[in-house]
Structures are given as C-alpha cells and as structure tokens.
Amino acid sequence: MKIIIINYGAGNIKSIQFAFQRLGFDAVLTNDPEEISNADKVIFPGVGEASSAMNKLRQTGLEVLIPQLKQPVLGICLGMQLMCNHTEEGNTQGIGIFDVNVKRFSNAVKVPQMGWNTIHNLKSDLFKGIHEGDYMYLVHSYYAENCNQAIxxxxxxxxxxxALENGNFFGVQFHPEKSGKVGEQLLKNFIKL
Structure with missing residues (x-):
C-alpha cells in the first residue's frame, strides 16, 4: 500500500505521517507528480493561510494534478478548504472539487474554533465504526458551508x-491525526476505501 502525503510546504504534515506509522503504514512525503499519481491513497494536508498555500500549489502544478487523481484522496483542514470553490481567506479561488464556498466565522464566536467538537449526520464509509456525536479535534477560523456533498x-x-465527499475525493475539517481513537478509526477507514 503506497500512501502519499502531498508536501507543498503546508505545516503540520509530520503528525499525519506519525499517525500512519502508528497504524503500521509508511506514508511518503512528496510533491513529485508521478509519485502522487501512482499512489494507492493520497493525503492533501494543510495548516496555514489559504492564498499562500494555493500559490505554492500553483508553482508546482499540483492544483491541476489533484482534481485528475483517480485513487481515494483525503483533504485535511486547509487541504479540504482548498478543494472547495472559493474561500474568503485571502479571497482565494480553490480547486473546485467540492461545490461549496468557505466562509469566515463571525466575531460573535471565539475565532479560531479550537479544541474538541462533535460530528453529526454521518453519511459515508469514511465513518464506519464512528458514531453520531463523537468528538474530533479542530483548529480553524473558516468553514465550508453545509451543502449536499456534506458527509x-x-x-x-x-x-x-x-466533512465532504465527491466521488473519490474526501475532505475533513477536523484533524484525524490529533483526534485520538476516533481519528485513528477514520484513517483506518480511509485506507480500506
């Protein structure tokens, strides 16, 4: 099983690599288009600011490659947001895999949302063995609007x-690699897809 973590300069990718190691898999960090295309599973991570992350993708041509991938692809946090049509963060055009826009939370709540929160309306094999109301770990100031691709x-x-799904593409706003046993279960489910 060849698992690739797309390395385009977005922060926090080592913790994802360690999460797969704990599951007994060696995930490879790379931005090589051929390696990414030939992987069994692809992780598209992201911690940072949307417009600069999108610029890094454009410099390497990855914004063209990613939507053409045929294997299961999992976007995490900013990775998921960049797979949407547009984000208010830096007024950034996304890759457009998910037909939804990303908005900023209002100042009526503490921003960023940081810590544990529950997940509901679970609708995918990605959530096998995970239950309504289980907790995941989140750190974000922007969110994907609820839509018909929400899982x-x-x-x-x-x-x-x-969380979002469109064909072989999946996205999660939370950090499965920091979400204990429930996050671990989600990564196991992704490996089995």
Whole structure:
C-alpha cells in the first residue's frame, strides 16, 4: 500500500505521517507528480493561510494534478478548504472539487474554533465504526458551508460541513491525526476505501 502525503510546504504534515506509522503504514512525503499519481491513497494536508498555500500549489502544478487523481484522496483542514470553490481567506479561488464556498466565522464566536467538537449526520464509509456525536479535534477560523456533498456536520455558531465527499475525493475539517481513537478509526477507514 503506497500512501502519499502531498508536501507543498503546508505545516503540520509530520503528525499525519506519525499517525500512519502508528497504524503500521509508511506514508511518503512528496510533491513529485508521478509519485502522487501512482499512489494507492493520497493525503492533501494543510495548516496555514489559504492564498499562500494555493500559490505554492500553483508553482508546482499540483492544483491541476489533484482534481485528475483517480485513487481515494483525503483533504485535511486547509487541504479540504482548498478543494472547495472559493474561500474568503485571502479571497482565494480553490480547486473546485467540492461545490461549496468557505466562509469566515463571525466575531460573535471565539475565532479560531479550537479544541474538541462533535460530528453529526454521518453519511459515508469514511465513518464506519464512528458514531453520531463523537468528538474530533479542530483548529480553524473558516468553514465550508453545509451543502449536499456534506458527509458530516459540526455546530459552531451555525451548522457547517465538517466533512465532504465527491466521488473519490474526501475532505475533513477536523484533524484525524490529533483526534485520538476516533481519528485513528477514520484513517483506518480511509485506507480500506
């Protein structure tokens, strides 16, 4: 099983690599298009700011490659947001895999949302063995609007899409690599897809 973590300069990718190691898999960090194309599973991570992350993707041509991938692809946090149509962060055009926009939480709530929150309306094999109301770890100031591609929702100021699915593409707003046993189960499920 060849698992690739796309390395385009987004922070926090080592913790994802360690999470797969704990599951007994060596995930390879690379931005090589051929390696990414030939992987069994692809992780598209992201911690940072949307417009600069998108610029890094464009410099390497990855914004063209990613939507063409045929194997299961999992976007995490900013990775998921960049797979959407547009994000208000830096007024950034996304890759457009998920037909939804990303908005900023209002100042009526503490921003960023940081810590544990529950997931609901679970609708995918990605959530096998995971239950309504289970907790995941989140750190974000922007959210994908609830939409028909949502496979999980979370409530913070409003109900938003905390996970998305479109064909072989999946996205999660939370950090499975920091979400204990429940996050570990989600990564196991992704490996089995």
């Amino acid at each position: 999980a929702t979370t409530n913070y100021e409003l109900e938003y899409a905390s």
